[in-house]
Amino acid sequence: xxxxxxxxxxxxxxxxxxxxxxxxxxxxxxxxxxxxxxxxxxxxxxxxxxxxxxxxxxxxxxxxxxxxxxxxxxxxxxxxxxxxxxxxxxxxxxxxxxxxxxxxxxxxxxxxxxxxxxxxxxxxxxxxxxxxxxxxxxxxxxxxxxxxxxxxxxxxxxxxxxxxxxxxxxxxxxxxxxxxxxxxxxxxxxxxxxxxxxxxxxxxxxxxxxxxxxxxxxxxxxxxxxxxxxxxxxxxxxxxxxxxxxxxxxxxxxxxxxxxxxxxxxxxxxxxxxxxxxxxxxxxxxxxxxxxxxxxxxxxxxxxxxxxxxxxxxxxxxxxxxxxxxxxxxxxxxxxxxxxxxxxxxxxxxxxxxxxxxxxxxxxxxxxxxxxxxxxxxxxxxxxxxxxxxxxxxxxxxxxxxxxxxxx
Numbered sequence: 262x263x264x265x266x267x268x269x270x271x272x273x274x275x276x277x278x279x280x281x282x283x284x285x286x287x288x289x290x291x292x293x294x295x296x297x298x299x300x301x302x303x304x305x306x307x308x309x310x311x312x313x314x315x316x317x318x319x320x321x322x323x324x325x326x327x328x329x330x331x332x333x334x335x336x337x338x339x340x341x342x343x344x345x346x347x348x349x350x351x352x353x354x355x356x357x358x359x360x361x362x363x364x365x366x367x368x369x370x371x372x373x374x375x376x377x378x379x380x381x382x383x384x385x386x387x388x389x390x391x392x393x394x395x396x397x398x399x400x401x402x403x404x405x406x407x408x409x410x411x412x413x414x415x416x417x418x419x420x421x422x423x424x425x426x427x428x429x430x431x432x433x434x435x436x437x438x439x440x441x442x443x444x445x446x447x448x449x450x451x452x453x454x455x456x457x458x459x460x461x462x463x464x465x466x467x468x469x470x471x472x473x474x475x476x477x478x479x480x481x482x483x484x485x486x487x488x489x490x491x492x493x494x495x496x497x498x499x500x501x502x503x504x505x506x507x508x509x510x511x512x513x514x515x516x517x518x519x520x521x522x523x524x525x526x527x528x529x530x531x532x533x534x535x536x537x538x539x540x541x542x543x544x545x546x547x548x549x550x551x552x553x554x555x556x557x558x559x560x561x562x563x564x565x566x567x568x569x570x571x572x573x574x575x576x577x578x579x580x581x582x583x584x585x586x587x588x589x590x591x592x593x594x595x596x597x598x599x600x601x602x603x604x605x606x607x608x609x610x611x612x613x614x615x616x617x618x619x620x621x622x623x624x625x626x627x628x629x630x631x632x633x634x635x636x637x638x639x640x641x642x643x644x645x646x647x648x649x650x651x652x653x654x655x656x657x658x659x660x661x662x663x664x665x666x667x668x669x
Contacts, residue, residue: 268315272322279329280311283336288343294612294620295342295605298628306580306632307336309523318527320534328530331591332582335598339605348610352656360658364651368417371409372441375448382447383440394450412644414445414454415626420651422458423622426465453629461622468618522580522632528569529561529583539588544637561587561635584635597636604645611652615659623648 283303288296311329318325379401386394418441425435439458446454533539541547542555557564561584566575585597612620630643639645 272315273312275326276312276315276329279333280308282333283307283340286337287340291343292617293343293609294617294624295339295609297621298605298624298631299336299340299342301628302339302632303336305519306522306526306582307332309519310526310580310582311523313520313523314527314530317524318531320531324534325527325530327591328586331594332526335582335585335594338595338598339602342602342605342609345606347613348607350607350610350653353654354657355654357658357661360654363654364417364420368413368421368441371413371417372444374409375413375444379448381444383444384447386447386450394447398449408642408644410445410449411642412647413441414451414457415630416623416644416647416651418442418445418454419457419461419626420623422461423465423619426462427616427619457625457629461625464625465618465622468621525565525569525577525579526583528565528577529579529587532565532568533587533590538590538593541588541637543588578634580632581634581636581639600636601631604640604649608649608652611649611656615652615656619659620652623652 287299287303310332314328315322315325379398418438421434421438421441425432425438428434442454442458445451537556539555539557539561540553541551542553543557543561547553548555560576562576562578563574565579566577567573569577581597581601582594585593587593589596608620608624626643627639627645627648630639630645634643
C-alpha cells in the first residue's frame, strides 16, 4: 500500500516542471538504439521518481529537490550518447553457420540446466497462481544463483524471437524463443517471461509500420499514452471493483511499471538518507575482495520491502539510481549514470551497421532490469553484458544475411 503525504500545490508544480526538462534534451528523431532506452527510462523511471517522492515522503522540500536535481543530472549524462561519434570496434569475421551453431550450443546448455534442475515444464499457469509457482521455484533454487534462467528469459529467447520475426528463413527460431519463454514462465512464475516475447513482436510490428527506425521516440511516447488509456478503459469496463481481478490491467502496467519505480526511488532515498549506506557490501565478491563490512543482515530489497510496505521477506527491487543512492549516496547516482552511458555508447557502436529493429528488440530485456534492479545485477546477473557479446559476434553474420536477402 502506498502512503500519500500532505503536500502543497506549488511544490507539486515545481517537480512536474522538473519532470518536463528531459523532453527538451532527449532526441525526438534518432537512429541509435540508446535513445530507445533513454526514452523508456524517462517515462517509466525518471518522471515517476521526480513526481511521486514529493507526494509520498515526509521530508524537507529542499532535500527532495536535491535528490531530484541529482537524478536529472545523472539522466542527462546517459542521454549524451547521441551527441558523440560511435567507437570504431574491429569486427570478427564469423559467418552465419558458425555464429548460430555456437549461439545454439550455449542456448541449449542453459536450457538443459533449467530442465535438469526443475524438470520439463510446458503448461499454462494461471495469473492467480504465479506466486505459488514462484515460491516453489525459489525453494528448489536453493543456493543456485539462477543466472542462466534470467539470461535465457531476458536475452537469449528474445534474440531468437527477434531473429525469427525479422528473417523468414529462420522462422523456427521465433517458435523456439516463445517455447523457451513459456518453459521459464511455467517453471518460475515470472510474468516477464509471459509478456516479453509479445512486447518484442509488438515493437517490431509497429517499427515496420513506421517505415523508419528514426521515429521510434515518437512511437514510445504515443504508444505509452495509448496503452495506458486502453488498459484503464478495459479495467473500467470489465474489471472495476471485481473481487479477484480488480483493475488487473492497470495494476500490471501503470501501477507496477510506472508508479512503483517512482515510489521505491523515494523510499530508498528516505531510508538511506537516515541510515548507513551499503558501499557495495551487499555484493559477496566485492565485499570479500575489499574487506567491506555490511551494516545490515538482509539484502537491500528486503530491507526496503519491510520499511516501505511493512512486509518482512518482500523483495522491493528498485531501479539502478535507487540502488546507486543506497550504495554511495548522491555521488553514486552520477557514477552509475556514467557507467550506463558507457554501456549504451558501446552498444550503439557495436550495432551501428546491423538492422536497427533487431538492436532495439534486444534492448527490451535490459530496459526491464535497468528500471527494476541494481546496475551490477543488470549487467551481470540479468545479462546486459550478454547483449553486447551477442551483438559483437553477430555483426559480420548480419552483414552477410542482409546482403543475401537484399540480392535475392
